[in-house]
Structures are given as structure tokens and as C-alpha cells.
Amino acid sequence: MPQASTRRAFWLGMRDALPFLLVIVPFGMLFGVLASEAGWRLTETLAMSAVVIAGASQFTALQLLSEQAPLLICIIAPLAINLRMAMYSASLAPHLAGVPRWQRALMAYGLTDQSYGVAMNRYALSPKMGHREKVAHYFGTLVPVCVPWWLATWAGAEAGTAIPEGLALDFAVPITFIALFAPMLRTRPHVAAAAVAVAVALLFSFLPWNLWLIVASLAGMATGSWLELRAERRS
Amino acid sequence: MSEVARIWVVMIVVGVGTYLIRYSFLGLVGDRPLPEWALRMLRYVPVAVMPALVAPLVVWPAATGGAPDPARMLAALAALAVGAVMRSVLGSIFAGMGVLYLALWAIG
Numbered sequence: 055m056p057q058a059s060t061r062r063a064f065w066l067g068m069r070d071a072l073p074f075l076l077v078i079v080p081f082g083m084l085f086g087v088l089a090s091e092a093g094w095r096l097t098e099t100l101a102m103s104a105v106v107i108a109g110a111s112q113f114t115a116l117q118l119l120s121e122q123a124p125l126l127i128c129i130i131a132p133l134a135i136n137l138r139m140a141m142y143s144a145s146l147a148p149h150l151a152g153v154p155r156w157q158r159a160l161m162a163y164g165l166t167d168q169s170y171g172v173a174m175n176r177y178a179l180s181p182k183m184g185h186r187e188k189v190a191h192y193f194g195t196l197v198p199v200c201v202p203w204w205l206a207t208w209a210g211a212e213a214g215t216a217i218p219e220g221l222a223l224d225f226a227v228p229i230t231f232i233a234l235f236a237p238m239l240r241t242r243p244h245v246a247a248a249a250v251a252v253a254v255a256l257l258f259s260f261l262p263w264n265l266w267l268i269v270a271s272l273a274g275m276a277t278g279s280w281l282e283l284r285a286e287r288r289s
Numbered sequence: 290m291s292e293v294a295r296i297w298v299v300m301i302v303v304g305v306g307t308y309l310i311r312y313s314f315l316g317l318v319g320d321r322p323l324p325e326w327a328l329r330m331l332r333y334v335p336v337a338v339m340p341a342l343v344a345p346l347v348v349w350p351a352a353t354g355g356a357p358d359p360a361r362m363l364a365a366l367a368a369l370a371v372g373a374v375m376r377s378v379l380g381s382i383f384a385g386m387g388v389l390y391l392a393l394w395a396i397g
Contacts, residue, residue: 105304233381236372274337
């Protein structure tokens, strides 16, 4: 029987994450629409949203697969985008001392930008929460994040081919990527990392096997961390 | 390899890999933090990978056969500006698609 305090924390988690429905539903639908336009069957489209459950990397995989990029690139690029989750994982872990391993294993499946962000905000606001309440709150955040992601993908895939050509949905992928990273351009190193990545990607676009993507990403990451280190040493 | 097979291979490898990334530190009992340099690099993964991926799609869009297209560039700039200033994912998407439709209608 769950205690009253964990039940409250679960509901609080659901409520805290509820505003993200506004992002997740259209975003998930867009994935469904674009996948079906790329010729994916409902099975593959839904399986992707269930197995990977990470928007940006799913769009990346879809884009590269449609471009007939080499298999290795189709795998490395989405994984590189998801590497940030190692950072989330590392920063959540200290809150979960004493939590059984099977619960952590379940928590890992639903770790997303949204669930992580909402949980960390709440833990900062309510430092008195015990680890049971923290886990319950986290699972609460997954309800409005994961379930609508699957359902919206499905709805989008069903609507798919009914979307008229004039909507220029080809450009929805670049726009959604821009929408995902633009709010993260908070500091000068972040802006510089993005600018260098863009410049290198364009300059090296002649490289085969989409290698430009790897070169540009590494150049951007190196630029950002170098500038951050330099700023730290100066202050 | 057929297209469907490619999709499944990518899905399963990326899915398992992503799960392992997510589980990495949650699964370790106790608190073993990453080295500082690794955390510092990781902080810039999203703002490096995503812009790099997008840049050629914006400059040489597939829909125009790779010819630079003012409507699509304006739309990308609008999405970037609104996203960076308002820090809103949805606002950025609406701004980008809104400007794209306006520009396609105005410029053709």
C-alpha cells in the first residue's frame, strides 16, 4: 500500500509536468506524420517512439534513414544527441540513495529532458522530500510525458498521408531542431559551440558518410568547453 | 538491406544504447561523479549536434533540390530568434512555421 505522502508526491509530479503536454503532443504527432510521409509503417513508427522515446534523436534517425545515410551514421548521430542524458543520470543519482535497483531501472526508461527538468526543479524547491517521495514524484512526471508521446505518435501516423503538400512539412524537422536547441543558447560558450558547429558542418559538407556531422559536433563541443574553462580560469 | 530492416536495426541499437546512457549513473549504487572534463564536454552536446545537423538542411533544403531558399532561411532565423529570446520551444516552432508560410506566400 503506498503511503499518503508518496501518493501526494505522485500527483504533484503529474501536475508539475502537465504543461509539457503542449510540447509533447504536437511534437509526437509531427514525428508520426513525418515518419508516415517517409513511408514508414505504423508498426515501425510506434515501435520507435516506444523503444527510443527521445524526440530529437528520433527525428535525427528518421532524417538520416530517409537520406540513405550509412547505417553506422544513422546510429551514432542519434546516440550522440542522447549523450546529454548521461549528464541527467549523473545529476539525478545522488537523490536516489536507498532506492531499489529495479526502480532505478524503470526510472531510466522514462528519463527525458522534461521529466528530468521537472523533477530537479521540484527537488530544489522541496529539499525535505524523502527518497520515496522523490521517486513517486518522478514517476508522476512520466505520466503526462511518456503516455502522450506514444498516443500522439500514433495519431500523427494515422493522420500522416492526409496532410496536404502545401504545408511544407519538409521544413518542420529543421524548425523543430532549432526550437529544441535555441532555448539552450544561454551563455557565450553555448552560442559559440553552436556557431562553430554550424560553420564546420557547412565547410565540411563534402565529407562522405555524413562524417561532417561528427566533425562539426566535436568541434562545437570542444569550443564550448574550452571557452567555459577559459572563463572559469579568468574569474 | 531493406529499408524496413535498416529502420529496425537503427531503432534497436539506438534504443538499447539510449537506455544504457539513461541507466548509466542511476544504476550505479552510490555516487560516482563523472570527471569534470567529461561533464564539461557533455554540457555542449545538444548545442553542438543539433545545430550541425540542421545547418545543411537550412542552407541547402531538399525541397528546392538543394538551392538556397530565402523563405526557408527566414523561417529558420525566426525560429532561432524566438527560441533564444523567449526560451520557448513551442513559440519557436510557431514562429518558424508562421514565417515560412508567410514567406512562401509572399515570395512564392
